[in-house]
Amino acid sequence: SQTIHQWPATLVQPVGSPLSLECTVEGTSNPNLYWYRQAAGRGLQLLFYSVGIGQISSEVPQNLSASRPQDRQFILSSKKLLLSDSGFYLCAWSSAGEAFFGQGTRLTVV
Amino acid sequence: GENVEQHPSTLSVQEGDSAVIKCTYSDSASNYFPWYKQELGKRPQLIIDIRSNVGEKKDQRIAVTLNKTAKHFSLHITETQPEDSAVYFCAASLDNYGQNFVFGPGTRLSVLP
Numbered sequence: 374s375q376t377i378h379q380w381p382a383t384l385v386q387p388v389g390s391p392l393s394l395e396c397t398v399e400g401t402s403n404p405n406l407y408w409y410r411q412a413a414g415r416g417l418q419l420l421f422y423s424v425g426i427g428q429i430s431s432e433v434p435q436n437l438s439a440s441r442p443q444d445r446q447f448i449l450s451s452k453k454l455l456l457s458d459s460g461f462y463l464c465a466w467s468s469a470g471e472a473f474f475g476q477g478t479r480l481t482v483v
Numbered sequence: 484g485e486n487v488e489q490h491p492s493t494l495s496v497q498e499g500d501s502a503v504i505k506c507t508y509s510d511s512a513s514n515y516f517p518w519y520k521q522e523l524g525k526r527p528q529l530i531i532d533i534r535s536n537v538g539e540k541k542d543q544r545i546a547v548t549l550n551k552t553a554k555h556f557s558l559h560i561t562e563t564q565p566e567d568s569a570v571y572f573c574a575a576s577l578d579n580y581g582q583n584f585v586f587g588p589g590t591r592l593s594v595l596p
Contacts, residue, residue: 415588419586476526477526
């Protein structure tokens with residue numbers, strides 16, 4: 374069966390520090406991969422999606438970037454975090470339409 | 484691109500009553516419509532979905548209806564229970580490789596005992 378791993382679960386980072394969140398998928402090949410952000414009490418905002426290695430589409434201009442160095446690995450990064458980057462970050466993968474989410478990372482920028 | 488609207492944004496019902504959440508979408512090519520439930524601090528999880536070749540689907544107390552002509556779909560929860568309290572998201576997507584999901588803004592459902 375397919376599983377998705379996302380880490381860390383929680384993270385507190387100072388303003389201006391770098392960020393790296395990692396997501397890996399097991400049990401499937403060539404999945405579509407997504408990064409979403411969810412501000413407190415708000416909906417799911419699509420940040421990036423990827424249909425293959427090295428192929429990244431950005432949905433909104435922002436302080437973040439994404440990379441897909443391997444088929445089942447998706448990384449969300451920032452060189453310098455802003456206070457507004459705080460939120461709940463969710464990685465997801467999809468196949469045949471259905472999407473499955475990782476456990477999420479709660480990022481607090483202080 | 485696709486745009487999904489969802490109403491209401493908050494919904495409170497008494498335990499045992501029914502709850503209905505409605506979504507509309509803009510892209511007539513969308514053909515897959517899932518619903519996700521997100522409990523506080525947890526990941527969204529798929530609870531039911533419907534594809535465009537079906538008008539209604541039911542799973543125990545949960546049902547989803549789809550009107551492709553009007554481009555709207557709804558989630559129905561009957562005999563609500565306190566554990567149904569959560570945020571519910573609808574989504575629309577093209578069931579093709581490489582297409583991403585567009586989620587509605589979510590509905591916070593509170594089931595009052």
